[in-house]
Amino acid sequence: MRWKRFVCVLISSVFVLFSFCACLSNSINDETLNFDNEDIENRADDRENFLELSKKVCGVWFSYLELQAAPKENEDEFSAFLSERFKKLNECGINTVFVHVRPFADAIYESSVFPSSFCVTERQGKKLPFDFLSAIIKQAKRYGLFVHAWINPYRILSGGMDEERLCAKSPGRTLSYPDIVTLEEGVFFSPASMKAQKMIILGVREILENYDVSGIHIDDYFYPSESEKIDCVQFESYRKSGGTLSLPEWRRENVNALVRGIYLEVKRFSKEKVFSISPSGNLEKNFSQYYADVEKWGSESGWCDLLIPQIYFGFENENQPFELCAKSWRNAVKSKSVRLCGGLAQYKIGKEDLNAGEGGKNEWLENKDIIARQIDYLEENGYDGYCLYSMNFLN
16 A cells, blocks of 8 residues: 555656646746756766865855845945955855845846845835846855855745735735735745746746856745645645645645756756755754655755755754754755755854753853854764855854
8 A cells, every 4th residue: 555655646746747847838938948857867966067066065144134234225335235244254264155136026136027125125116226136246256255046935925014015016916815825924925826836937047047146045935834725725626636645745746846846947047056945954844844845855866956954953952952953964865966054043143042942042142152063063974064044143
């Protein structure tokens, strides 16, 4: 019976992926989306084509919060802001910057798919005063930094944000349920929506075609909730058409379809571009709560080039001790074509960690060398580097 269940899951997975690719290809009538699977696998396993990943990744996240705090009225002021910080990153040994280019289904660059971001303009949809991503890439090159374009694939608005922030061009306005869902946690693309997947991947294509980035990066925003209302319409249709997967299995295949689709689009553009993912540090939560099959992505070629789990825990954390979590990830990522870096919580330095239990509550407050020790631990245990959250906290 176990082999029959495996076959059903495999067939359903292939069906979801090919339905997605067919939908995307038919919608934009573009022959470049017709991939040769063997060619993709060869690209994924070509160890000579990792470029900057052939070196240790010493990275930092440049978040939308830091973009909001930057001077944005003219490019000269913004470039001076960047120059000061990128010079410091270079001096600290950082070689890679993951830049938040699409935080709320909106863009800090010139886009025909998404509106301009309210993180860099007075209001979402207003004409950009200049192209922020171009300015970032230009300054990064001055200091020898690689830029990866970081997108939130599903998020349109965070919980507590006023929906009036969304302009007429926002997917939050142009699409409706069940392609988007409104929850207490915010407004999101439905991971089961083919329209949403097409839009997300068209946005990836646009970045790759117009900007000299080293790769595409997504973070831990997968299924925004376990609520059945997110995708009950699509799931009911799936079951009526003869689908046999359970709801959790089917949801994981929806996420797999997007991840695979982004990977294929990146490799279609260039085998030298990197697709990276930064999931939650909790392996079990990824699988059961966010429906992200991170162990699959790390154990097979053809899903991603780099995994950067957010191991935001101290050595003395009573729930997720750093060493145990880091070892679990090292054991989970088995593919030779997937590199593994540790995402580290630079932002916790000097603060209490109220989620670490009594034993670990004061660890970040009292031990200013904790990040250095974590970097040493990762290096000693076969990691390919680290990434710090975030640039603002790097002192």
